[in-house]
Amino acid sequence: MADGQRDAADKSDPAGGPLPARFADRAALADFLAEAFPEAAARDGRLAGTEGGRAAAEACLAAVDPMAYGRTRNHLDGAVTRLSPYIRHGVLSLAEVRDRALALVDKPGEARKLIFELAWRDYWRRVYAEIGEAGVWTDREPYKTGWAATDYARELPAEIPAGETGLVCIDSFAEELAETGYLHNHARMYVAAYVVHWRRVAWQAGAAWFLLHLLDGDPASNNLSWQWVASTFGSKPYIWNRENLEKYSDGRFCRVCPHYGRCPFEGSYAALAAHLFPYRGAEA
Numbered sequence: 001m002a003d004g005q006r007d008a009a010d011k012s013d014p015a016g017g018p019l020p021a022r023f024a025d026r027a028a029l030a031d032f033l034a035e036a037f038p039e040a041a042a043r044d045g046r047l048a049g050t051e052g053g054r055a056a057a058e059a060c061l062a063a064v065d066p067m068a069y070g071r072t073r074n075h076l077d078g079a080v081t082r083l084s085p086y087i088r089h090g091v092l093s094l095a096e097v098r099d100r101a102l103a104l105v106d107k108p109g110e111a112r113k114l115i116f117e118l119a120w121r122d123y124w125r126r127v128y129a130e131i132g133e134a135g136v137w138t139d140r141e142p143y144k145t146g147w148a149a150t151d152y153a154r155e156l157p158a159e160i161p162a163g164e165t166g167l168v169c170i171d172s173f174a175e176e177l178a179e180t181g182y183l184h185n186h187a188r189m190y191v192a193a194y195v196v197h198w199r200r201v202a203w204q205a206g207a208a209w210f211l212l213h214l215l216d217g218d219p220a221s222n223n224l225s226w227q228w229v230a231s232t233f234g235s236k237p238y239i240w241n242r243e244n245l246e247k248y249s250d251g252r253f254c255r256v257c258p259h260y261g262r263c264p265f266e267g268s269y270a271a272l273a274a275h276l277f278p279y280r281g282a283e284a
């Protein structure tokens with residue numbers, strides 16, 4: 001480590017660990033990490049775009065637009081807030097975000113969609129408080145897919161996190177997850193459904209992969225959302241099709257995908273469900 005960098009690090013790190021926790025500025029942190037983890041630097045050495053700390057959290061909160069959020073949140077380029085790492089790590093409270101959203105609208109209903117999502121986070125947190133860490137890693141209910149839990153592979157195929165499936169959408173999401181520590185909610189749902197339903201891999205393997213990378217990684221929201229997609233904490237499996245992805249991404253993946261028109265996501269929901277869940281009862 002260069003002397004300047006060593007000076008930048010606060011050696012009174014209260015954790016007393018081998019790595020310094022405080023730096024003069026973000027550039028000093030980047031320099032330190034590049035030297036300490038050259039394999040990460042070789043991947044391009046950039047820090048994730050999300051900045052830590054209360055000032056950055058307040059700036060992010062100031063940019064929230066509840067009405068635009070309500071109109072566009074499902075779109076991958078929609079006006080989502082990017083608040084989750086701050087909420088996850090206690091820099092912002094859910095109540096604070098709710099109050100800010102309500103202050104920005106004339107009628108409370110105009111902030112409904114954003115507050116609804118905050119309520120999901122609160123719900124997952126409350127479920128976690130009831131069932132604990134072991135509980136969120138355990139299937140809450142059987143799969144409603146016609147497959148038994150034992151039909152699902154325990155390991156994540158290496159090509160999925162490596163971004164080498166050949167499917168432009170899935171590979172792009174895997175790369176974005178590793179590079180930025182963030183994925184839009186819809187992208188998380190697309191990837192989770194692909195892992196569990198198209199590749200028939202147990203949701204636990206996918207959940208563990210996400211937690212390795214997400215800056216907002218949280219066993220409550222993460223695992224229970226994976227379980228919702230899988231149908232072990234919900235009434236039916238979540239699936240999607242190419243048309244849905246194309247709509248919410250403005251076709252940016254499909255346009256350049258060599259599998260366009262014959263990809264695994266091609267077809268109506270009924271046709272995909274019949275293909276993916278051939279043993280599911282007619283009542284499902």
Ligand SMILES: Cc1cc2nc3c(=O)[nH]c(=O)nc-3n(C[C@H](O)[C@H](O)[C@H](O)COP(=O)(O)OP(=O)(O)OC[C@H]3O[C@@H](n4cnc5c(N)ncnc54)[C@H](O)[C@@H]3O)c2cc1C
Pocket residue numbers: 073079080081082083084085087088117118120121122124183184185186188189192210214216217218219221222223225226229
């Ligand atoms: C498979 C999967 C894994 C997930 N893993 C995590 C995780 O580890 N940590 C995490 O915080 N969220 C997780 N989520 C929920 C959600 O995707 C993220 O909270 C959201 O995408 C974060 O981005 P944002 O702050 O821009 O969200 P916005 O869309 O701007 O939403 C605002 C806030 O509402 C809450 N929120 C939004 N959508 C959800 C949701 N579906 N469930 C619960 N809370 C929500 C979050 O606190 C978020 O910051 C997961 C969802 C899925 C489908």
